[in-house]
Every structure is written in structure tokens, then in C-alpha cells.
Amino acid sequence: MKAAxxxxxxxxxxxxxxxxxITQACALLLYIVSSLTVGEISPTAFGVFGGTTVLLAHRWIVVDMRKAFSRAVEQHHVVLEGQPPHIIMIAPTFRGHWLTMLYIQLHPELIDDGT
Structure with a gap:
């Protein structure tokens, strides 16, 4: 398998x-709260809740990654050059570093491999 x-x-x-x-934590909280107040939850409702939560959490992470990368570029923590753009410098520490690095991993074409 190639690196990219x-x-x-x-x-x-x-x-x-x-x-x-995130979904597991939310499901645990739902289970605890519902068992104290309502009793048992329908497995179908629990499944729909889990499926919806995982999709929303996935979208939330992707949007936050995109925003963190854009903010890092605007604040010059990540420097792009060329057409198509590739990364020439990444600051070692800044707010949103983890999400920015995850965005870069998801878009390996941004990494200049020297070829």
C-alpha cells in the first residue's frame, strides 16, 4: 500500500x-438517565440514537478539522506554497494542532514529498 x-x-x-x-459516551449517558426515569428503552430507538449520533459526531469532527486548518493557514502556523498548494512549514505547537494534522493526513496531496 502506498504512503498517501x-x-x-x-x-x-x-x-x-x-x-x-463520542457515541458510546452519549449512549451510556442516555442509558443511565433513561433507566432512572423511564425504565427500559426500545432497542430500535437506541440503535437510531447511536446511528444518528455517530453520523453527527463524524460531521462535527470533519468541520472542526477544516476550520482548524483554515485558521492555522490564516495565522501562519501552516505555510502553503505553489500551485497546487503544498505545505512548506508547520509550526510545532498551536491551538488546534491535532485537528490540523488530522486534516493534513486526510489530504496527503498537501504534503510536499519532493517529487
Whole structure:
């Protein structure tokens, strides 16, 4: 497997894992609250809740990644050059670094490999 597809797959799996963790935490809270107040929840309702939550969490992460990358470029924490643009410098620490790096992994064409 080539490096770019592997990097992209790793980023997609990371996003799915984080979205799944958010969904699990929300499902646990829903289960605790509902069992104290209502009793049992329908498995169908629980499944719909989980599916909807994982999709919303995935979208939320993707939008936050895009915003973090744009903000990093605007504030010169990430410097782009050329056409098509490629990254020539990434500051080691700044707010949103993790999301920005995840965005870059999801778009490996931004990385200048020297070819």
C-alpha cells in the first residue's frame, strides 16, 4: 500500500474511532438517565440514537478539522506554497494542532514529498 492512501486511511479510521467514542459516551449517558426515569428503552430507538449520533459526531469532527486548518493557514502556523498548494512549514505547537494534522493526513496531496 502506498504512503498517501495509507495516511488517508489512518486519518479516516481516527475520525471514525473518535466519533464512535463520542457515541458510546452519549449512549451510556442516555442509558443511565433513561433507566432512572423511564425504565427500559426500545432497542430500535437506541440503535437510531447511536446511528444518528455517530453520523453527527463524524460531521462535527470533519468541520472542526477544516476550520482548524483554515485558521492555522490564516495565522501562519501552516505555510502553503505553489500551485497546487503544498505545505512548506508547520509550526510545532498551536491551538488546534491535532485537528490540523488530522486534516493534513486526510489530504496527503498537501504534503510536499519532493517529487
Amino acid at each position: 492512501p495509507r495516511l488517508k486511511l489512518k486519518a479516516q479510521l481516527t475520525i471514525a474511532l473518535v466519533a464512535g467514542c
